[in-house]
Amino acid sequence: MQPLPLISGADPTRSLDALFVNAPLRDYDLRPRTNDYTLPVLGMAYIATYAQQAGFNVGVLDAEAHGLGVTETIKAVNSARPRWAAMNLLAPTYEMSARVAAGLDPDIALMVGGHHAKAMPDRVLADPRMTNLRALVLGEGELRVAALLEDEQRRRELPSVLWRDPLLGTRAAGIPSGRPDPQLLGPDINALPYVNRAFLPQDPYQAAPTEADRRLATSRGTDLLRHAAAAGHLEANIVGSRGCPYNCTFCGAAVSANPDLTIRVRDPENIIGELDQLHDRYGVTAFRFVDDLFLGLRRVIEEQMEAFTAHRIGDRYVWDATGRINVLDRLSDRELDRLVANGLREVALGIESGSDRVLKAMDKRINAEMTERVACRLVSHGIGVKGYFILGFPGETSDDINDTVTHIRNLWAIADSNPGDIRASVFEFRPYPGTPIWTTLTEAGHSPDALLDYGDVDLTQDGAAEHMRQRDEFNFSVGIQFGDVPLATVRSTLATLTREQHERNQATIQGATA
Structure with a gap:
């Protein structure tokens, strides 16, 4: 087997059962990132660690940590050729995730989870870019992901696992025989293995x-x-x-x-x-x-x-x-x-x-x-x-x-x-x-499409201003003014406060080294 560049925690001498993919926060092919650190994907690493201990060869591709664009992320996944690609769906980065999913080779099965998948499962299942989607896991996934890696057909007996019926185009769901094991939905966190930090490139x-x-x-x-x-x-x-x-x-x-x-x-x-x-x-x-x-x-x-x-x-x-x-x-x-x-x-x-x-x-x-x-x-x-x-x-x-x-x-x-x-x-x-x-906003008339129209906001203006560094993961907006204050004023106030905090940080550092 060839080495797996950018992939953390996998055994390169074995075929890959699953590659857990953290999509980039924005497409770094279009604008280079300004921050050099992002929070580690601990939830994903917990699932990968459990699957590894169950005997599967799994890895993590943290596209955000590596600053990969969408094209580079797709290339890395397809080159690794895993049986499954697994993605955590979050509202601000859903478009990035969907674009990555659309570029996967047809023989790579896709499973998804995360807050966005849980909040809007039918929307995700209906997305034509999710053609490879074979399992949408609602909630905590350690035990059910391992079961899916063992046998995809087990999805039919697993609680809170959804997929799209390929013939009818409708939602399909697992139907457990008897009362489902509560551990499948909320595992004993004291019985879970400690996170294998080999899956986390920045932690x-x-x-x-x-x-x-x-x-x-x-x-x-x-x-x-x-x-x-x-x-x-x-x-x-x-x-x-x-x-x-x-x-x-x-x-x-x-x-x-x-x-x-x-x-x-x-x-x-x-x-x-x-x-x-x-x-x-x-x-x-x-x-x-x-x-x-x-x-x-x-x-x-x-x-x-x-x-x-x-x-x-x-x-x-x-x-x-x-x-x-x-x-x-x-x-x-x-x-x-x-x-x-x-x-x-x-x-x-x-x-x-x-x-x-x-x-x-x-x-x-x-x-x-x-x-x-x-x-x-x-x-x-x-x-x-x-x-x-x-x-x-x-x-x-x-x-x-x-x-x-x-x-x-x-x-x-x-x-x-x-x-x-x-x-x-x-x-x-x-x-x-x-x-x-x-719920309040949609009941007031805001359309879900507009509320989900996330875009990144470049508050560095014409350069990577020092006081705005390490904020790539925070500068997102749907471009809607929700209060009485214009967005331009909101953003200028945000930038001003961030600059003042940066100046305070610098003064503290200088005082400590004086």
Whole structure:
């Protein structure tokens, strides 16, 4: 067998059972990318790892990580000649995925999954570019994908697997005999194998040292952390749970959009086992928990931190996590101190807006005052904050957007007088099918075709402006003004805030090296 360039994790000496393809965010044949890093496809890697352990030869082609255009992606898949090509469908990149699918050789079977496939299965099945589509898997796919790789005909007995009847052109679905095994739809996440990082070309990755690293290394005082803080940590992304109990109206993970999903949290010992494995195998000393619940439920925080303390995690590693503002608001100072002692470096918060009216429309269960209070408490304990914000939300007014700009600058002022830093990451609103706001917009008369007409927006103007680097995966728009503020104003405000954040980042770096 010939080597498989660009393909991660596969055995090149064996024929390929499946190639998992992450489509590019946009067609890099037309305009080169400006960022050099994108988040790893952990969900895809979980499925690939499970299939590999079941004995199949599988690989991952992360076209976004490699900066491939559509033509290059098609060429790579067809050259590898897998039995199956598998794609995760997301609304902003669906067109890229469909164009790749249309270019596949006829003898390559196609299976798809992901948020977009789950939200709009009939639309996907009817797409003429999906001629090779033989299985659409709704929800978590580890066990059912492995079953399909074993025998395509098993789709007839698997729950929540769809395909298009080749004769009638209608939807066909598996009909399980008897009651389906619930593990097929929501596997025990503590029984799943740890992700094989060979499937992820950019994870673990080398990160530059930060002031937060140096501060934590000084406070903890271990040789390992002091060395990592000086040289930069080797970092890895990790998932601690699946599902979310909240119902933010714009989010694909909203509980109302996923009534079939059982919320599960990994046992602390299972998580710590993966941390230690990544350190022993690769030398990883920093981790980012990318799921919604690691610092999103008080019970989970207490359970995880008890185990972290027992295993002296804070003496060996640092870590970042997503968090919920209303949950963190109820933590005591002692509990925040414990998080720091256990290695917490930064919390990512979905702040979204500085307007209480917009926050209520988003069903965020927070207000601007609470956010500023929580941020102040976090940074006073030396915990960094990365805040995510949305501009252009349906119904947003000029006053609302001004409140958000003021809110961000208030948070920066809080950071300036505390040991922890606050970073702002700002996005233009975009609708996702299956979310509560999608239903609101379509009921108000917006056509699904218009809401799905995603295009990339070049905010770098005539060059790769430094403050806009690493935003290729965020600069998407459907080109619709949903609020009272013109899109041009939304985008100029976004660019201004991003530039100001970049200038703050540069000042921090210069201060640390002075």
